[in-house]
Amino acid sequence: MNVTFTRTDELLSARLYGEIDHHTARDMRMLIDSEIEGTLPKSLILDFSGVQFMDSSGIGLILGRKRLVEALGGGLYIKNTKPHIRKIISLAGLDNLIISERSK
Amino acid sequence: MKYLNYFKMTIPALSRNESFARTAVSAFVSQLDPLVSQLSDIRASVSEAVTNCIVHAYDGKDEAGKITITAKINEDTAYIRIKDNGCGIEDIKQAMEPLFTTKPEEERTGLGFAVMESCADKVKVSSGKNKGTTVSLTFKIVKKEVL
Numbered sequence: 001m002n003v004t005f006t007r008t009d010e011l012l013s014a015r016l017y018g019e020i021d022h023h024t025a026r027d028m029r030m031l032i033d034s035e036i037e038g039t040l041p042k043s044l045i046l047d048f049s050g051v052q053f054m055d056s057s058g059i060g061l062i063l064g065r066k067r068l069v070e071a072l073g074g075g076l077y078i079k080n081t082k083p084h085i086r087k088i089i090s091l092a093g094l095d096n097l098i099i100s101e102r103s104k
Numbered sequence: 105m106k107y108l109n110y111f112k113m114t115i116p117a118l119s120r121n122e123s124f125a126r127t128a129v130s131a132f133v134s135q136l137d138p139l140v141s142q143l144s145d146i147r148a149s150v151s152e153a154v155t156n157c158i159v160h161a162y163d164g165k166d167e168a169g170k171i172t173i174t175a176k177i178n179e180d181t182a183y184i185r186i187k188d189n190g191c192g193i194e195d196i197k198q199a200m201e202p203l204f205t206t207k208p209e210e211e212r213t214g215l216g217f218a219v220m221e222s223c224a225d226k227v228k229v230s231s232g233k234n235k236g237t238t239v240s241l242t243f244k245i246v247k248k249e250v251l
């Protein structure tokens with residue numbers, strides 16, 4: 001399993017594992033979307049602590065889920081990004097989605 | 105120019121080869137002892153270029169399409185070339201513009217070339233309509249022991 005979910009009240013947390021590229025993003029997208037549609041969370045947190053690699057396909061994954069939860073009136077946040085993953089996220093101008101563990 | 109070492113490989117345009125390609129190139133360049141962060145940059149750049157061959161050059165459906173990857177190194181530089189024989193790019197300048205994508209419906213965001221440009225020291229693209237595409241990436245190696 002490359003995504004695991006935990007849910008508390010209106011907050012859905014999706015922990016991603018492994019490498020995010022065009023090949024793996026499709027499965028992650030389907031898993032996350034069906035969880036969102038089944039639980040209708042107010043906030044979705046993508047936890048990158050288990051992610052070793054990400055390229056621009058990961059940006060597509062983040063933005064697609066962001067659009068989906070926002071359409072449901074919620075918001076998307078990102079946490080636990082390693083430096084090289086943060087670099088890609090910054091390049092996409094998505095730093096503002098990153099939350100630190102404590103400020104949750 | 106005489107190189108210290110080189111390799112060349114041809115792989116089919118299968119998405120499962122994205123991981124293989126970036127790992128192979130990174131393993132090859134590792135012999136120069138680059139910083140871990142530079143190896144991450146190399147993996148990301150190769151992943152972008154190879155994914156573009158699969159998604160765009162062969163439109164995600166020509167699994168018989170071939171991708172040829174060449175890497176050459178000397179003491180302080182790595183030259184990596186990713187070549188396809190796919191549809192080619194008509195307007196290279198526009199394609200390299202950040203956020204430009206011809207496939208927004210597949211959750212592409214038009215950031216592949218931007219990632220390559222921010223990671224590599226030099227990115228060169230040669231292409232033309234129906235002429236295939238060659239992406240050449242140059243990395244000036246930052247050695248581990250320097251720091």
Ligand SMILES: Nc1ncnc2c1ncn2[C@@H]1O[C@H](COP(=O)(O)OP(=O)(O)OP(=O)(O)O)[C@@H](O)[C@H]1O
Nearest residue numbers: 056156160161199205206212213214215216217237
């Ligand atoms: N090898 C290629 N063959 C044909 N067209 C290409 C190739 N590489 C890139 N392109 C064209 O250049 C555009 C920009 O590429 P880029 O990698 O920057 O973004 P993308 O692939 O569309 O999105 P992302 O990489 O963010 O998922 C593509 O949408 C495509 O039209």
Ligand SMILES: [Mg+2]
Nearest residue numbers: 152156216217
């Ligand atoms: Mg791309």
